[in-house]
Amino acid sequence: MAPTARAASTRAAPGGAAAPPEVVARLRSRVSDRLSVAGAGLSVAERDAVIAGYIAEELALHAQADIAAGRAPLTPQVEAAVARTLRDSFTGLGALQRLVDDPYIEDIFVNGCDNVFVRLTDGRVRRVAPVAASDEDLIELVRVAAARSGQEERRFDRGSPGLSLRLPGGQRLFAVMAVAKRPSLSIRRNVLRKVTLDDLVQRGELTFGLRDLISAMVRARQNLIISGGTGAGKTTLLRAAAAAMSPMERIVTVEDAYELGLDEDVEAHPNTTALQQREPNLEGVGGIDMATMVRWGLRMRPDRVIVGESRGAEAVPMLMAMSQGNDGSMCTLHASSSKQALTRLATYVMQAPERYPFDAANMLIGQAVDFVIHLSTASDGTRVVSSIRQVLETDGTQVPSNEIYRPRPDGRATAAAPMRADTLDLLIAAGLDPTLLDKDRW
Structure with a gap:
């Protein structure tokens, strides 16, 4: 039987043993000193192997010292916990690694080294053990993660107190220091990395009618804005919608930190280039913002441009791309409703x-955007599509739209205003069964 979410999220180490902080700190210092001498110029794989050897040697020396002093040596379970904690501190995320690896944890919130909470996949929030011995160690842990991310230079210091990066397992980390009383970070785990619209139907997030409607929108190359609040499932829905694209299409994704991962699915999206904005270097130069990345992406002759999250100047080149031939492009946007998404x-x-x-x-938006798909949380806690708004032609004074799906009292979407006839014809030609929309009425 699989462990419960409670058990999975609170276990300290294999066998239930905890690693004594004072032992970990002492051995980590020794391993670090040895690594500073012998670790220069090594590849990541070579460095990891050297670290594993040093840890084993230092644990053996520690056991010998305990026996010589008449102290009981560490039990095998505790020694394994110490080895894992040491290994994670050099090659992973330290004590955070056990949380990142836990399949029952969806979000991790660290408000200083010893004030740590997790949100489980069932929506519950729990406080867990400290993840570092001090706030200084927490800052160093984040810096190590940035250095090992394999991405462009990602600073984390007083000159650059905010850090956003994608961890090797695909998780999204954002950390702050100096501008907060204590260094803080959040890690968002994408529970569904490879996802389709059918998967979202099984999870209760979509109806069959919504599944077929969104799939037809993608195949008919409609330009989509996916909106919602933080953690509403925007990236997951975008990834699922992208699964309806032809694998022969040329896709360019643009993000502030890699998260979509469409380029990693070589079967569904083999012809994909993923772009990421770059932070300035120590001299404050060399930064490349999202707007520039979108413009560069357009020079790569994409069939579709996908912007991971629009929240600034990149909106202009993105909308220009949507209205000038890159039909079927998509982006996500933070908003409280489908109507507010257009205003934002x-x-x-x-x-x-x-x-x-x-x-x-308004003219640019009206010419570029076809539909806004909004996500929220239903009364039972499920993340759902709650509204779909069709954008109509505009004269510039406003962006008229029809809410073809509106929220029910429980937050789930129900079919509402009729769609424009010419658009419905396009979607039917792309495989939509219009009778499914009538079945979605409540």
């Missing part, structure tokens, strides 16, 4: 360096 998008356009006036911003 207009704000981003007007605040961009191009300084579009209000009417021009």
Whole structure:
């Protein structure tokens, strides 16, 4: 029988044994000193092998010292816990690694080294053990993670107090220091890395009608904005919608930190290039923002451009791409409703360096966006699609739209206003059975 979420999220180490912090600190210092002498110039694999050897040797020396002093040596279970904690501190995320590896944990919140909470996949929140001996050790842990991420230089210091990166397992980490009373971080685990719309139906997040409607939108190359609050499942839905694309299409993804991972699914998306913005170096130069990344992506002749999250000046080139031939493009957006998503998008356009006036911003949105799909949380705690809004033609004074799916009292979407006839014809030609929409009425 599989362990419960409670058991999985609170276990300290294999066998239930905890690693004594004072032993870990002492042996880590010894291993670190040896590594500083012999670790230069090694590849990641070579360095990991050297670290494993040093840990084994230091544990053996520690056991000999205990016996010589008449103390009881560490039990095999505790020694295994110490070895794992030491290994994770050099090659992983230290004490955070056990939380990152736990399949029952969806989010990790660290508010200083000893104030740690996790959100389980069933929605419960629990406090867990400290993840570092001090806040300074927590900062160093984050720096090691950034150095091992294999990405461009990612600083974490007083000059660059915010850090966003993708961990080797695909998890998303964001950390802050200096601007907060204590160093803090959050880690979001994508429970569904390889996901389809059928998977979301099985999880109760979509109806069959919504599944077929979104799939037809993708095949008909409609431009989609996927909106919702933090943790609403925007990235998961985008990844699932992308599974409906032809594997022969050329895709370019643009993100502030790699998270979508479409390029990693070589069967579904073999012709994909993933771009990530770059932070400035220590001299404050060399940074490449999202807007530039979108423009560069357009030069790579994509069939579709996918922006991981639009929240600034990148909205302008993204919308230009949608309205100038890159039909079927998508992005995610933070918003509280499908209607607010359009207002938020207009704000981003007007605040961009191009300084579009209000009417021009609305004109650009009306010409580029076809549908807004909004996600929220149902009354039973399930993340669901709650609204779909079709964007209509605009004269610039506003962005008119019809809410073709609206939220029910429980938060789930129900079919509402009729879709434009010409759009419905396009979706039917792409394989949509229109009778499913009537079945979604409540």
